[in-house]
Amino acid sequence: MAFLEAHGLTKTYGETNAVDNLTFTVEKGSFVSLLGPSGCGKTTTLQMIAGFEDPTMGKIKLAGRDLSAIPARDRGLGIVFQSYALFMHMTVAENVAFGLEMRNVDKAERKRRVADALELVHLGHLANRYPRAMSGGQRQRVALARALVIEPELLLLDEPLSNLDAKLREEMQLELRRIQREAGVTTLMVTHDQSEALAMSDRVLVMEKGRLQQEDSPFEVYERPRTSFVSTFLGKSNNFEAELKSISPTASQLLIGGRALTGPTVNLTPGTVEVAVRPERIEIVDAAEAVITGTVRERIFLGAQWMMNVATPLGDMLVIRRNAGRREAEIGDTVHLSWAPEHMRILPLNEVAA
Ligand SMILES: Nc1ncnc2c1ncn2[C@@H]1O[C@H](COP(=O)(O)OP(=O)(O)OP(=O)(O)O)[C@@H](O)[C@H]1O
Numbered sequence: 001m002a003f004l005e006a007h008g009l010t011k012t013y014g015e016t017n018a019v020d021n022l023t024f025t026v027e028k029g030s031f032v033s034l035l036g037p038s039g040c041g042k043t044t045t046l047q048m049i050a051g052f053e054d055p056t057m058g059k060i061k062l063a064g065r066d067l068s069a070i071p072a073r074d075r076g077l078g079i080v081f082q083s084y085a086l087f088m089h090m091t092v093a094e095n096v097a098f099g100l101e102m103r104n105v106d107k108a109e110r111k112r113r114v115a116d117a118l119e120l121v122h123l124g125h126l127a128n129r130y131p132r133a134m135s136g137g138q139r140q141r142v143a144l145a146r147a148l149v150i151e152p153e154l155l156l157l158d159e160p161l162s163n164l165d166a167k168l169r170e171e172m173q174l175e176l177r178r179i180q181r182e183a184g185v186t187t188l189m190v191t192h193d194q195s196e197a198l199a200m201s202d203r204v205l206v207m208e209k210g211r212l213q214q215e216d217s218p219f220e221v222y223e224r225p226r227t228s229f230v231s232t233f234l235g236k237s238n239n240f241e242a243e244l245k246s247i248s249p250t251a252s253q254l255l256i257g258g259r260a261l262t263g264p265t266v267n268l269t270p271g272t273v274e275v276a277v278r279p280e281r282i283e284i285v286d287a288a289e290a291v292i293t294g295t296v297r298e299r300i301f302l303g304a305q306w307m308m309n310v311a312t313p314l315g316d317m318l319v320i321r322r323n324a325g326r327r328e329a330e331i332g333d334t335v336h337l338s339w340a341p342e343h344m345r346i347l348p349l350n351e352v353a354a
């Protein structure tokens, strides 16, 4: 039995389905991200689990218990919202102790648990500081300690790192994951940042327009996107239309830009499909091996990599090449592009594609 279970979770505001028939599970001790663009329903989902919003339809279970009749304050959850609102007139230790006072935990026990929580977030030495005299990352850790001190069964994080600058954010990603592992707390984190979700999670739930698009490990969701949306939302992807001619148990036959190509097998009916190829899987080859030929329109040097935009009959293709210390194709050059059949993802045609 999964630790957290959502079944057909739906929230409707007037005409909008903010959350539309969401079903997912979170295993005990795991770190799961709810990833999707702005307005896709991530916060609404978290608010329903926290008990601040009632679902229009559907059920949430925690450790087998139906949460619908349990008020927010009795759910025993640790919550960190985007604006983590520390009490500025209280010290770090007082901020962290607050939730324990509310629960009438006695003084000696309170002291011990606050010290443990601050130790966990590496802030023991700043227990008597005021939040206004701390950096963003330190405040973020106080907010985490405050959520963890009550020893929650489930930790809910809504964009917890969004107001930190890029470098601190990367450091805190590692730090947050260490804290989560050490505390062993089951965690559901909302983020719209795909690299953050990939870097931190055991599983990623990708949402679009209130619906669950895919649930997988970070590696699988990047390598085997099942929809056009997932392929382009996580990382960069070259997507183009192709004709799926036939399928066998081991392969598929495709027509791409007038060329017949063999691809991986797929569970779709023949017809027009969308093919996705990652820019780092495209190779520059001799004319005889080309899948498609184009002209380099832009070229950017990134130190470890070259990034090129190549205009082809299939549309503009982004090509990423590792810098091998050699000269690369230049703007205006004709280049022949190819990729291995297994690097093609064959997806249902996205009718709303621009
Ligand atoms: N109280 C409300 N009344 C009406 N509509 C709402 C309400 N709360 C959210 N919505 C709508 O529901 C949808 C989902 O909102 P939600 O806040 O869950 O998105 P989100 O994925 O968290 O976005 P972001 O990344 O911008 O925080 C949006 O279209 C939003 O406008």
Ligand SMILES: [Mg+2]
Pocket (backbone or CB within 6 Å): 042, 043, 044
């Ligand atoms: Mg939100």
